[in-house]
Amino acid sequence: MSEITEAKCMKSPIRKHKVFVRWKPEYNLGIPLIDEQHRGFVAMLNSLYYGIQNGHVKNMIDPIINMIDEYSSIHFKMEEELIERCFFPGAKAHSELHKQLRNKLVDIKRKTSFEKEPYRLMELLKKWWTHHICVEDLQFRNYLLESSDW
Numbered sequence: 001m002s003e004i005t006e007a008k009c010m011k012s013p014i015r016k017h018k019v020f021v022r023w024k025p026e027y028n029l030g031i032p033l034i035d036e037q038h039r040g041f042v043a044m045l046n047s048l049y050y051g052i053q054n055g056h057v058k059n060m061i062d063p064i065i066n067m068i069d070e071y072s073s074i075h076f077k078m079e080e081e082l083i084e085r086c087f088f089p090g091a092k093a094h095s096e097l098h099k100q101l102r103n104k105l106v107d108i109k110r111k112t113s114f115e116k117e118p119y120r121l122m123e124l125l126k127k128w129w130t131h132h133i134c135v136e137d138l139q140f141r142n143y144l145l146e147s148s149d150w
C-alpha cells in the first residue's frame with residue numbers, strides 16, 4: 001500500500017468532492033422510519049455523484065441505479081402500508097403516484113445516456129426524489145403524525 005503524503009492528499013479528488021444533495025430541514029417529515037429511508041436515497045445520490053466526479057462513471061452508474069430502483073420498491077411498499085394503516089384518505093392515489101415514480105425511473109434509465117451526460121442524470125434523479133419528499137409525501141405527514149400506529 002502506498003504511503004499517504006500531504007502532497008498526495010492535496011491532489012486527491014476528495015478535495016474536489018462536493019455534496020450533490022445537502023439534506024435540508026424541510027425534507028424531514030418527522031416520522032423517523034420514513035426520514036431515515038429518504039436520507040438513504042440522498043446518500044445513494046451523493047455516492048453516485050462522488051463516483052462521477054472521480055471518474056468511476058462506468059462502474060458505478062448501473063449498480064447504483066439498480067439499487068435506487070430496488071430501494072424505492074421497498075420504501076414505497078413500507079410507506080403504503082403505513083398510510084393505509086392510519087386511514088390516510090389519499091392512500092390509493094399515493095400508491096398510484098409511487099407507480100408513476102417507478103415508471104419515471106425506468107424512463108430515466110432507458111432514455112438518459114448516462115455515460116455521456118452523467119450530470120443530466122443526476123439532475124433528473126434529484127428532481128425525481130426531492131419532489132417526492134417535499135410535495136407528495138408531505139400530503140400524508142399530518143395523518144401519520146396524529147396516528148400512533150407507526
Ligand SMILES: [Fe+2]
Pocket residue numbers: 076079094098132136137
Ligand atoms: Fe411516497
Ligand SMILES: [Fe+2]
Pocket residue numbers: 034038075079132133137
Ligand atoms: Fe417516501
